[in-house]
Amino acid sequence: MSSLLMPLMRRLDPETAHDFALRGLRWGFAGVDRTPDDPILAVQALGRTLRNPVGLAAGFDKNAVAVNALGRLGFGFVEAGTVTPRPQSGNPRPRLFRLPEDKAVINRMGFNNGGIDAYLANLRKVDRTQVALGANVGINKEGADPERDYPALVSAVSPFADYVTVNISSPNTPGLRDLQGEERLSAILGAIVTDKPVFVKIAPDLAQEGLEAVIGVCLARGVSGLIVSNTTIARPETLRGAAKTETGGLSGAPLFAPSTAMLAQAYKLAGSKLTLIGVGGIFLAEDALAKILAGASLVQVYTGFAYQGPPMIPKLKDGLAQLLRARGFKSVQDAVGAGL
Numbered sequence: 001m002s003s004l005l006m007p008l009m010r011r012l013d014p015e016t017a018h019d020f021a022l023r024g025l026r027w028g029f030a031g032v033d034r035t036p037d038d039p040i041l042a043v044q045a046l047g048r049t050l051r052n053p054v055g056l057a058a059g060f061d062k063n064a065v066a067v068n069a070l071g072r073l074g075f076g077f078v079e080a081g082t083v084t085p086r087p088q089s090g091n092p093r094p095r096l097f098r099l100p101e102d103k104a105v106i107n108r109m110g111f112n113n114g115g116i117d118a119y120l121a122n123l124r125k126v127d128r129t130q131v132a133l134g135a136n137v138g139i140n141k142e143g144a145d146p147e148r149d150y151p152a153l154v155s156a157v158s159p160f161a162d163y164v165t166v167n168i169s170s171p172n173t174p175g176l177r178d179l180q181g182e183e184r185l186s187a188i189l190g191a192i193v194t195d196k197p198v199f200v201k202i203a204p205d206l207a208q209e210g211l212e213a214v215i216g217v218c219l220a221r222g223v224s225g226l227i228v229s230n231t232t233i234a235r236p237e238t239l240r241g242a243a244k245t246e247t248g249g250l251s252g253a254p255l256f257a258p259s260t261a262m263l264a265q266a267y268k269l270a271g272s273k274l275t276l277i278g279v280g281g282i283f284l285a286e287d288a289l290a291k292i293l294a295g296a297s298l299v300q301v302y303t304g305f306a307y308q309g310p311p312m313i314p315k316l317k318d319g320l321a322q323l324l325r326a327r328g329f330k331s332v333q334d335a336v337g338a339g340l
Helices: 002-009 016-027 067-071 116-123 146-160 174-179 182-190 208-220 253-273 285-293 303-308 312-326
Strands: 043-044 048-050 054-056 077-083 095-101 106-107 133-136 163-169 198-202 223-230 249-252 275-279 298-301
Touching: 016 067, 016 095, 054 312, 067 249, 077 116, 077 163, 077 312, 106 116, 106 208, 106 253, 106 303, 116 133, 116 146, 146 163, 174 182, 174 198, 182 198, 182 208, 198 208, 208 223, 208 253, 223 253, 249 253, 249 303, 253 275, 253 285, 275 285, 285 312, 303 312
Parallel strands: 054 077, 054 298, 077 133, 133 163, 163 198, 198 223, 223 275, 275 298
Antiparallel strands: 043 048, 095 106, 106 249
16 A cells, blocks of 8 residues: 555655655554564664664654554664654744655754653553654754753653653754754763663764764763764755755765764774664665664664655565675674674
8 A cells, every 4th residue: 555655645745745644654554564574683772672673763753643553564663753842833834855866855844743741642652562662852942951851851751762862963953953062962961860771863964073072972971872863964066856955954865975974983983882873865775784884783764764665664674684694694783883
């Protein structure tokens, strides 16, 4: 059913299509992947055994309304959010743009979500025996106090999630990326109290010294890992899509090279001290393997999933299993950082 609907969805406005996709998932139109995962894909991460290392990045299911349905598509883990303390509508529409020629998307959504109370009500309905759940937290555009809001959000979602992501890298909330600075980040992370793994999601536009500072703070504050990376504000000269000049964060294929390069840098700096989740431009199994070889223990998809739909997931997993065996690896863990 999902394969038949994808061409029709692409004729709709991107945000309208996204809303329909979430409804379709909740109504069961996307189907179920009942094929057992290849044992070579099993990963020990996020405090549990995952059946595979392929996750869905935050931003697709902001309010955690379709996590169970997404889990049935074959993901090893799903990250829901970004959620803020209070509901907010985000930036004016249009705010989501396809660049099909570039296999890319530009968004300036602005953390549109229903707020923490509605989000928690949905988290309570998630069956975490079927899929690991990540909760991605952020701050409101107005009236925010990061040192107050992030710890409060983490405490609120921790009982219902397997891990929590502190999002300090969206380009669509004014001043948010400034929180990647050493002093502010240390204050935020130092105030967080939880027994769940905490990840920090960083921007691909960080300079080398900025990345070194973030990793230093994360290690000092006992953070579990990094998600590398969020969308980029850069605009490669190779972009061809008509929407290439739109303001917002660029994701998809053009993000693959810079995000993978930053991932490799992070692995060289932190090694096994931090668990790295690689995201940015994954469309094929070869892309996922490249992230793992660069240091990622887990990978996430978003734009590739938006373009290809649910059939992407089994293809990605099957291809990754074949590539791992062809390279002589006995597990995903054996391949982590092996390309460096």
